[in-house]
Every structure is written in C-alpha cells, then in structure tokens.
Amino acid sequence: MKNKYSIISLIKNSFSYHENWQKAWGDPDPKKEYDVVIVGGGGHGLATAYYLAKKHDMKNIAVVEKGWIGGGNTGRNTTIIRSNYLWDASAGLYDHALKIWENLSQELNYNVMFSQRGVMNLAHNLQDVRDLKRRTHANRLNGVDAVYLNTEQVKNFCPIINISPDIRYPVLGGTLQRRAGTARHDAVAWGYARGADEMGVDIIQNCEVKGIKRSGDGIEGIETTKGYIKTKKIGVVAAGHSSVIANMAGLKLPLESKPLQALVSEPVKPIIDTVVMSNAVHAYVSQSDKGELVIGAGTDDYVSYSQKGSHEIVEGTLNAILELYPIFSRMRMLRQWGGIVDICPDASPIISKTPIKGLYFNCGWGTGGFKATPGSGDLFAHTIANDEPHKLNAAFNLNRFVSGDLVDEHGAAAVAH
Amino acid sequence: MFLIHCPYCGEREQSEFKAGGEAHIVRPKQPTELSDDQWAEYLFMRKNIKGVQFERWVHTHGCRKWFNMVRDTSNDEIKAIYKMGEKPPTKYK
Numbered sequence: 306m307k308n309k310y311s312i313i314s315l316i317k318n319s320f321s322y323h324e325n326w327q328k329a330w331g332d333p334d335p336k337k338e339y340d341v342v343i344v345g346g347g348g349h350g351l352a353t354a355y356y357l358a359k360k361h362d363m364k365n366i367a368v369v370e371k372g373w374i375g376g377g378n379t380g381r382n383t384t385i386i387r388s389n390y391l392w393d394a395s396a397g398l399y400d401h402a403l404k405i406w407e408n409l410s411q412e413l414n415y416n417v418m419f420s421q422r423g424v425m426n427l428a429h430n431l432q433d434v435r436d437l438k439r440r441t442h443a444n445r446l447n448g449v450d451a452v453y454l455n456t457e458q459v460k461n462f463c464p465i466i467n468i469s470p471d472i473r474y475p476v477l478g479g480t481l482q483r484r485a486g487t488a489r490h491d492a493v494a495w496g497y498a499r500g501a502d503e504m505g506v507d508i509i510q511n512c513e514v515k516g517i518k519r520s521g522d523g524i525e526g527i528e529t530t531k532g533y534i535k536t537k538k539i540g541v542v543a544a545g546h547s548s549v550i551a552n553m554a555g556l557k558l559p560l561e562s563k564p565l566q567a568l569v570s571e572p573v574k575p576i577i578d579t580v581v582m583s584n585a586v587h588a589y590v591s592q593s594d595k596g597e598l599v600i601g602a603g604t605d606d607y608v609s610y611s612q613k614g615s616h617e618i619v620e621g622t623l624n625a626i627l628e629l630y631p632i633f634s635r636m637r638m639l640r641q642w643g644g645i646v647d648i649c650p651d652a653s654p655i656i657s658k659t660p661i662k663g664l665y666f667n668c669g670w671g672t673g674g675f676k677a678t679p680g681s682g683d684l685f686a687h688t689i690a691n692d693e694p695h696k697l698n699a700a701f702n703l704n705r706f707v708s709g710d711l712v713d714e715h716g717a718a719a720v721a722h
Numbered sequence: 723m724f725l726i727h728c729p730y731c732g733e734r735e736q737s738e739f740k741a742g743g744e745a746h747i748v749r750p751k752q753p754t755e756l757s758d759d760q761w762a763e764y765l766f767m768r769k770n771i772k773g774v775q776f777e778r779w780v781h782t783h784g785c786r787k788w789f790n791m792v793r794d795t796s797n798d799e800i801k802a803i804y805k806m807g808e809k810p811p812t813k814y815k
Contacts, residue, residue, distance in 0.1 A: 548770035559766035561743065562795075607741035607779075610772045610796050615723040617737045650766050707762040 307503045310414050329495060330374075330502035335509050338535040339367045341689060342527060343542060344514050344550060346370025347379040348490070349667055349674065350542035351497035351508070352682020353689070358504035360683070361690035366506045367536075369529055371513035375494030378544045378674065381644035383567050383601040385580055385591065386676040387424040387485035389444050389451050390717040394700035395653060396447035401697050402680025403484060409679055415496030417488045418594065424485035425454070425462060427583040427629075429474035436716055437480045444482070454479045463581055465632050472628050474586050487580060487591055493678055517554040523662035524554070540665045540689050545610065545645025547668035554661055558668065559706045560647045563604045565672050565720065566614035568641040572596030576632070586625035587720070597639065600626060603720055604646065604672060614643040646671050651711040652718040656685050656698040665689050666703065672720035724798050729805050730785045742778035744768050745790050746810065772796050774814050 308314055308327050318326055341357060343350045346368045357363045368374075386406055388399035410416050428434045437453065444451035459479045460468050468476045498508055509531065516528035517539065526535040541550045545562045572595050582589035582601075589601045602622040605614050619641060627634055649655065649669035654677070656667045667685040670677065684698040694702060705711055727733045750756050750764055769775070775795050780788045792801040792814045802811045 546772065548768070549772050552769070552771075557763070557767040557769065559762075559768065560770050561768055562770055562772075607736075607793075608743075608770060608775065608777070608795050609798055611798050615736065617723065647770075706766040707758045709758075 307414075307499060329499040330508050333507045333509060335367060335369070335512065335529070335531050335534050336507065338365075339507070340365040340536070341367075341538045341540060342534060342536045343368045343540045344527070345377075345542035345544065346374040346494075346498075346508060346510065347377050347542065347544060348375065348493045348497065348678040349670075349681045349685070350540075351494055351501055352678055353540055353542060353667065353685045354506045354508075355497045355501040355504070356683045356686035357690060358501060358506055361686060363690060364505050366501075367534065368501070368506060368508045369512045369514060369527075369534075370508070370510050373510050374498050374508060375491055378644040378646065379490055379494045379678075381567065381642055382490060382675040383589065383591065383599050384487045384490045384675060385424060385485070385582070385589070385601075385673075386419070386488055387482050388449050388676070389424075389426070389440060389480065389482045389485070390714055391440050391443050392712050392714065393447060394712050395714050395717070396444065396449050397697045398680060398684070398701065399677055400447070400449050401684070402677045405679035405683065406488065407484075409493075409496070413496035413500050415492060415499060417492045417496055419486065419488040421484055421486040422579050422591075423462075423481055423483045424580040424582065425459065425479050425481045427459065427479040427581065427585075428477045429583060429585040430477065433585055434477050437478065440717060441480050450482055450484050452481050452483075454481055463577065463579055465577060465630050466581065467629055467631055474583075474625070474628070476629070485580070490675065497682070514550060514553070517550070517664070519554065519661070524664055538663045538665070538689055540667065540685060542667045542685070544668065544670065544674070545647050547647050547666060551666070554664055556659060556661060556664070558655070558666065558703075559650055560669055561608050562610060562645050562647050563607065564609050564611060564614040564643040565604045565646045566602040566618055566641060566643045568600050568602065568619060568638050569593070570598040570600070570633075570636045571639050573598075573636065583625070583629070584716075586629070588622050588625035588629060590626060590630070598633065598636065601720070604648070610645050612643050612645055648672070650706070652714045653712040654681070654701055655703055656681065656688060656701045657694065657703040658688065658692065659703060671718065673718055724800070726779065726791070726800065727803055728781045728784060728787075729789050729803055730787050731781060734781070734784060738781060738783040740780050740782045742780055742788065745776040745778045774801060776810055776814075
C-alpha cells in the first residue's frame with residue numbers, strides 16, 4: 306500500500322527533513338512472463354496499465370520503457386487540454402478524457418495541477434470564422450462547452466492580444482472552451498505510475514524492445530534489452546516510434562513521424578491567465594506556474610526521428626507571437642526542444658486491434674495527444690482486456706484506412722500538417 | 723535544418739524544399755481492379771523508417787523539380803540524391 310499524500314503526511318515527513326518519503330514506484334527486473342506488456346512508459350502507456358489493473362482486474366502487467374517514464378512526448382508537450390473537436394466520434398473521445406481530468410488528482414491522490422483556465426482559438430480570416438462557428442455549433446450539439454467570441458470579447462478575455470485591424474493576420478474572432486486548460490505533464494506520468502505500481506504493475510525502465518516474436522496469427526513474446534519476456538498480449542503506446550515497433554511485427558501503419566517543437570521563455574510575473582491558440586499563423590501560448598511562457602511551434606514536413614526541429618519553424622512561430630502580443634517583444638527564450646510525433650493522414654488517433662492477434666496499437670495522436678491521456682489509457686485498457694474496442698474508440702480503428710471511414714480533424718488539430 | 727544539394731541548382735537550404743514522402747511507391751497500373759486493402763496500402767500505409775529511407779523531395783522555392791533522396795532519418799544525414807527516373811543506389815537497399 307502507498308501512504309496517502311496529505312497535509313498530515315507532509316507535516317510528518319518534515320520532521321525527517323523529507324528524506325524518508327516512500328518510493329512512488331519500484332524498479333523491478335522483468336519477470337519471465339506477463340499477461341499484458343505495455344510498450345511505452347509515457348502518460349498513455351502508464352494510464353493504460355493503471356486502468357487495466359483497476360477496471361479490468363488484471364494483475365500481471367508490465368510497462369517497458371526504453372528511457373525513463375514520462376521522458377518522451379509526455380515531457381515535451383505544451384500541456385494543453387481541451388475537447389472542442391469537430392466530429393461526433395472525436396467529441397466523444399476527447400470529452401471522455403476531459404471528464405476524467407476533472408477528478409484525476411483526487412482519483413490518483415496525486416496533484417496533476419489540472420487548471421481549467423480556458424482555451425481560446427483565434428480566427429484570422431473569413432474561412433477561420435466560418436470554420437470556428439461551425440465547430441462551436443458542433444461542440445454544443447455534442448455537449449461540449451463552447452462559445453464564439455467577437456474581436457472585442459477576445460480582447461476582454463485576454464487583454465494583451467493586439468486586435469489592431471491592420472496587422473497581417475487580424476483577430477476577427479475566436480472560440481472559447483472554458484472547461485479546457487492545462488495540467489502538469491510530469492505529474493500525470495508520475496501519478497499513473499504510482500497508482501499502477503500500487504496495484505502490482507511492474508514498471509521497467511531502461512528496457513528497449515528489440516523484437517516481437519510471432520507464432521501463427523498471434524504473438525509469443527518480446528525481445529528486450531533486459532531479456533526475453535513471454536506474453537500473449539502487447540499494447541504498443543510508443544508515439545513517434547510506433548512504426549518502428551510495428552515493423553518488428555511485420556506490420557505497416559499509416560503514420561509519418563515528424564519533429565514537433567516547443568519553447569519556453571524566461572519566467573515573468575503572471576501576464577496571460579488562459580491558453581490562446583491560432584491555427585492560421587501557427588502560434589499558441591500559455592504561461593506555466595513557474596511564470597515561463599510556454600509556446601508551441603509547428604512540425605517539420607519531413608520524416609525524422611532526430612528530436613530536434615528546424616530553426617525557421619521556431620522563427621515563424623515567434624514572428625506570429627510578436628505580432629499578436631507586442632508586449633513580449635523583449636522577452637528572451639530559455640529553452641527549445643523537439644519531440645517526435647506520429648501523424649495520421651486524418652489527424653485522428655488509432656486505438657485499435659491489429660490483424661495480428663494479441664497485438665494492439667494506441668498511436669497516431671500526432672501533435673495533440675497529451676489532452677487525451679486519461680481517456681486514451683481507459684479506452685485502450687478496455688480494448689486490450691476485452692479484445693474489442695469500447696464504443697468511444699470504435700471509430701478510431703486501424704481498418705478505417707481500408708473502409709475510408711476517416712475522422713478528419715485537421716481543422717481542430719491546431720497544428721497544421 | 724540542413725543543406726540539400728539539388729541535382730539541378732546545387733546546394734540550398736532545406737527550407738527551400740518540400741518533402742514529398744516515401745519514394746518508389748508505384749501507382750497502381752490497373753486502379754479499377756484494386757481491392758480496398760490494396761488501395762489502403764497504396765494511399766496510406768508507410769514504412770516510416772527510423773534509419774535509411776528513400777524519399778521524394780521537390781525544390782519548391784527554386785527550380786520546382788522533383789528528385790529522390792536517400793536520408794538517415796535518425797540523424798537527418800543525406801546519403802545520396804538522384805533524379806526522378808534514375809535507379810536508386812543499390813548500396814542502401
């Protein structure tokens with residue numbers, strides 16, 4: 306059992322100078338065999354293991370992670386959470402996640418610092434205005450909160466925005482989802498890891514998958530850098546490296562992996578208390594609790610696993626940021642980094658069985674997977690445990706690329722690709 | 723960002739080019755006879771290799787001509803560049 310985090314445990318541990326806190330998760334060696342092995346120890350993978358143990362009563366579960374947990378895209382994103390997607394299937398998927406976020410800190414007894422500060426999406430041309438109004442209506446029909454704001458209302462909600470009509474891409478309006486916001490990315494991975502560990506999940510770090518052993522139409526086990534592990538079910542949640550794992554099993558996926566960049570500024574006093582995104586000029590910004598501006602840039606258009614991006618992508622984003630927020634003109638950027646995102650042709654994820662029995666993929670989140678972490682884990686766990694998708698992720702199957710029943714979310718995905 | 727040696731214009735910045743994805747995917751000769759699975763394979767399924775990959779690129783802000791490239795996607799190192807219609811260099815197969 307884990308000791309409960311509370312004000313009392315905080316006071317108690319202060320007497321021992323905070324040196325005797327119980328370990329949040331262990332460092333086990335892999336067993337010979339597991340019922341399920343989850344490949345990828347990011348937020349989605351750890352959430353999957355957590356819900357497999359919690360809701361589906363499976364106990365013999367391992368999460369294998371080639372680096373350290375939460376060190377991939379979970380630690381590299383801009384932590385934005387929202388559910389204002391266009392299509393019914395997407396609204397169901399992302400709003401399911403948002404509802405879990407709303408109680409996640411209590412559920413995990415771990416403060417994920419979920420802050421419903423609202424997310425505003427700006428319109429910069431007539432087509433944006435039409436698209437965003439349509440999306441607002443679609444959201445409301447699906448029970449997702451959304452309002453359309455005119456230029457004055459945008460300015461009222463976020464006073465530092467430059468609404469001058471003679472800038473290159475003037476602000477013509479925007480949408481606002483008030484339930485949307487941000488969370489602490491590391492805490493999500495750590496909270497799920499702690500919860501999963503408590504229920505007996507083995508979290509095995511520094512353990513890279515090297516091969517998948519097939520037998521007939523199914524699988525037998527996986528080769529890792531820590532030896533062979535026997536298992537009949539593998540759930541792959543490897544983000545940018547999904548195709549690499551798929552290729553090991555002789556499977557091709559409809560994915561392209563590309564670098565996506567983000568950057569943070571030096572910390573300053575509170576200046577922007579919401580999240581503002583604009584697709585048309587590709588700039589989005591929020592402020593972390595430490596005071597840094599967190600800025601999301603775009604993807605490079607070529608396949609790369611190099612975890613760095615091109616300079617001109619950052620330059621383009623900062624040009625747009627400076628025109629929209631002239632107040633930031635003298636701020637200095639502290640750090641810039643890249644993560645490898647797996648992009649689907651329809652900008653929607655894949656949470657699905659595959660033609661290979663016992664092999665499941667949760668991938669294709671592309672540029673916006675963080676927001677879905679709890680919902681993605683919950684639905685993927687359901688898919689693995691029952692060998693059938695939940696009704697909320699049924700539309701996000703791999704077969705949609707054969708049937709043509711795509712879920713085109715390029716408009717709502719925020720990063721143009 | 724890296725430099726690309728366009729086979730027509732010489733060395734230019736990567737930002738002048740546009741990546742056109744995986745190379746040598748042959749357009750189906752008899753599209754009417756393709757099954758849905760074969761269409762999916764042609765349209766959507768990609769090798770997405772980490773390592774040496776064959777790609778198409780176009781010099782958008784230059785001569786606007788297409789060409790092929792062999793590139794290591796793990797570190798963006800360009801191994802070879804050859805014109806459309808030419809045979810890919812065999813040593814990277």
